[in-house]
Amino acid sequence: MQVQPSQTPVAIFEDVLVIVGxxxxxxxxxxxxxxxxxxxxxxxxxxxxxxxAGLKPEIIIGDFDSLQDPLKWLGKTRLIQISEQETTDxxxxxxxxxxxVTVALGMTGRRFDHTLAALDTVxxxxxxRNIILVDEHDVAVALTEAxxxxxxxxxxxxxxxxxxxxxRRSDGLKYPLDAVRLAPGVRxxxxxxxxxxxxxxVPEEGIHAPYLLIVERxxxxxxxxxxxxS
Numbered sequence: 001m002q003v004q005p006s007q008t009p010v011a012i013f014e015d016v017l018v019i020v021g022x023x024x025x026x027x028x029x030x031x032x033x034x035x036x037x038x039x040x041x042x043x044x045x046x047x048x049x050x051x052x053a054g055l056k057p058e059i060i061i062g063d064f065d066s067l068q069d070p071l072k073w074l075g076k077t078r079l080i081q082i083s084e085q086e087t088t089d090x091x092x093x094x095x096x097x098x099x100x101v102t103v104a105l106g107m108t109g110r111r112f113d114h115t116l117a118a119l120d121t122v123x124x125x126x127x128x129r130n131i132i133l134v135d136e137h138d139v140a141v142a143l144t145e146a147x148x149x150x151x152x153x154x155x156x157x158x159x160x161x162x163x164x165x166x167x168r169r170s171d172g173l174k175y176p177l178d179a180v181r182l183a184p185g186v187r188x189x190x191x192x193x194x195x196x197x198x199x200x201x202v203p204e205e206g207i208h209a210p211y212l213l214i215v216e217r218x219x220x221x222x223x224x225x226x227x228x229x230s
Contacts, residue, residue: 009098010080011059013039016224017099020046020057021090021118022066024109024136027053029220033103036221041097044089046106047073061096062089088114091121094129101130101227103220108135123162126210130227132220133212139220140212141227148200149226151215157199159189163209172199182211 018038020030022045030053034040042050044062051057059078063085064070073079082092090107107118122131126142133140141147142162148171151157157173161182170177174193182189201213215223 009096011041011078011097013097013099015039015099016228017041017097017102019043019090019093019097019102019104019107020049021104021106021114022046022049023106023111023114025049025053025106026134026136029134029217030105031055033105038103039099041093042067043093043106046089049106059097061093063092088117088121090118091124094121094125094131099129101132101224103132103134103224105134107133119162122212123210126162132223132227134217134220137217138214139217139223140214141223142210143201143213144203144208144210146200146202147213147226147230148198149213149215149219149223150198151194151219153194153197155194155197155216157192157194158212158214159192159201160212160214161188161209162211165209165211166204168202168204170199170201172196173201177201 016038018033019041021043034055040050040055040057042057042060044064045066047057047060048068057077059080060073061080063083064081080096108115122142126144131142161184164183166181167177172195174195
């Protein structure tokens with residue numbers, strides 16, 4: 001089945017969507033997300049990562065240039081082959097689906113160019129999707145609006161701009177973002193700190209550029225719930 005970016009998504013999920021790529025994937029975490037109701041989609045070769053965790057992808061989406069033996073999947077799961085080469089398999093999986101929250105595993109690690117491509121993809125889709133990137137240590141959620149969350153007192157909280165953005169204020173951070181402008185290559189908010197645990201980040205009013213909120217990976221499930229509630 002051939003799909004183009006302008007077409008209506010071919011899969012709509014009411015639950016958390018977990019898109020798995022070919023980078024670094026923690027099998028235990030993937031199984032935990034699946035057990036908690038996550039729906040699994042393999043971004044091309046990411047389907048093999050799902051199998052390695054003892055699970056099966058509900059859909060496999062991509063150009064199938066890195067999927068081991070695509071023919072073995074015929075009749076076993078849904079296959080969506082997309083031939084266009086303007087986007088990555090991660091982005092193909094994003095524009096082919098809809099979900100209230102999307103968790104992306106295996107989009108970072110192993111290859112630095114894939115990590116950079118994943119960040120570009122997230123920046124393009126952050127206005128329309130709640131996307132969380134997961135690596136070995138951290139989770140990074142793409143945001144465009146005000147957001148509040150709770151971590152342990154004194155815990156690291158990083159804010160990274162995916163485009164130039166000005167913040168109106170922040171609450172509960174050691175280094176306030178009040179009237180602070182962040183921009184790639186100019187100024188970032190790496191290694192800030194939650195003073196008492198609860199913090200809030202508020203961009204200026206209007207249409208906001210995307211930014212990443214980065215916290216420790218142990219907060220993933222709570223972060224998913226916070227996004228669903230918002």
